[in-house]
Every structure is written in structure tokens, then in C-alpha cells.
Amino acid sequence: MDVAIHTPRLLLRPQVEADIPAIVSGLNDWEVARWLTVVPFPYTRADGALLEWHFAALPDDIVPSGYHAGNAASAGVQRNLGFVESGRREMRFVRSQQREVEHIDTTLTRAQFGASRARQGRM
Numbered sequence: 339m340d341v342a343i344h345t346p347r348l349l350l351r352p353q354v355e356a357d358i359p360a361i362v363s364g365l366n367d368w369e370v371a372r373w374l375t376v377v378p379f380p381y382t383r384a385d386g387a388l389l390e391w392h393f394a395a396l397p398d399d400i401v402p403s404g405y406h407a408g409n410a411a412s413a414g415v416q417r418n419l420g421f422v423e424s425g426r427r428e429m430r431f432v433r434s435q436q437r438e439v440e441h442i443d444t445t446l447t448r449a450q451f452g453a454s455r456a457r458q459g460r461m
Contacts, residue, residue: 358383371434373409375441379434389419389451399448406432407440420454421446 342351353361364370365381372379392401403421405412421444430441 368434372432373406373412374434375404375406375430375432375439377434389446393448393451401446401451402443403446404441404443407442413442416444416446418454419446420450422450 342349362381362383365374365377366379368379371377371381389401392398402424403416405416407427424443424445426443428441428443429438431437432439
């Protein structure tokens with residue numbers, strides 16, 4: 339079951355193919371890209387991938403990720419997807435900023451992703 343949340347100013351719903359141009363546009367916003375370690379800037383359609391596809395198509399049981407210290411938005415998105423902090427922090431070179439930034443590593447297991455989707459009613 340796909341759930342959509344509507345407010346007067348916002349619609350939250352699962353991504354669909356038609357969203358790709360908006361996603362590409364959003365990741366081409368410097369205020370977004372500057373917080374992302376491996377997202378290239380500028381960002382193109384060819385740079386995308388999805389967690390559902392990953393777990394359906396690949397045998398990997400763990401997806402590594404992370405966010406930069408101070409980026410509460412990314413931390414929240416990852417928590418909602420089921421990612422947990424691994425306890426590892428390190429400085430990483432951020433291509434978009436051309437400097438080292440503290441990075442907090444997270445991981446997502448297939449089981450955590452499934453539990454997250456069940457909590458969201460998306461199984």
C-alpha cells in the first residue's frame with residue numbers, strides 16, 4: 339500500500355518515474371549538493387539509483403551510507419528509511435565543497451529496510 343500525506347503546502351508520496359526530472363533538478367541545487375559526499379555537481383539523470391531496486395536486484399544485505407555532521411535533514415531521511423549509525427565518524431573530501439567535512443557512517447540492512455517499509459505501510 340502506498341501512502342500519501344497531503345498538507346496545504348506539501349505532498350509526500352512514494353517516488354515515481356515522472357519525478358526523475360524534479361529529483362535531478364533538486365540535486366543540482368547547490369544548497370542540497372553541498373551536503374552530499376558522493377553526489378556529483380552538477381547532477382544528471384544517469385547519476386541516480388533506488389533502495390527498492392538494490393535489495394530486489396542485488397544479493398547485498400547491507401547498504402552503507404552516511405551524512406555530514408550538522409545535516410539534520412539527511413540524518414532524518416536516513417532514520418526514516420531504517421539506516422542506523424555504525425559508530426564510525428571520519429573526515430571525507432566533499433567534491434562539491436572541495437574540502438574535508440566530518441562524515442557519520444550509517445548502514446541499512448535488508449531486514450531494517452523491510453521493517454521500515456512495514457512501519458510506513460509500504461509492504
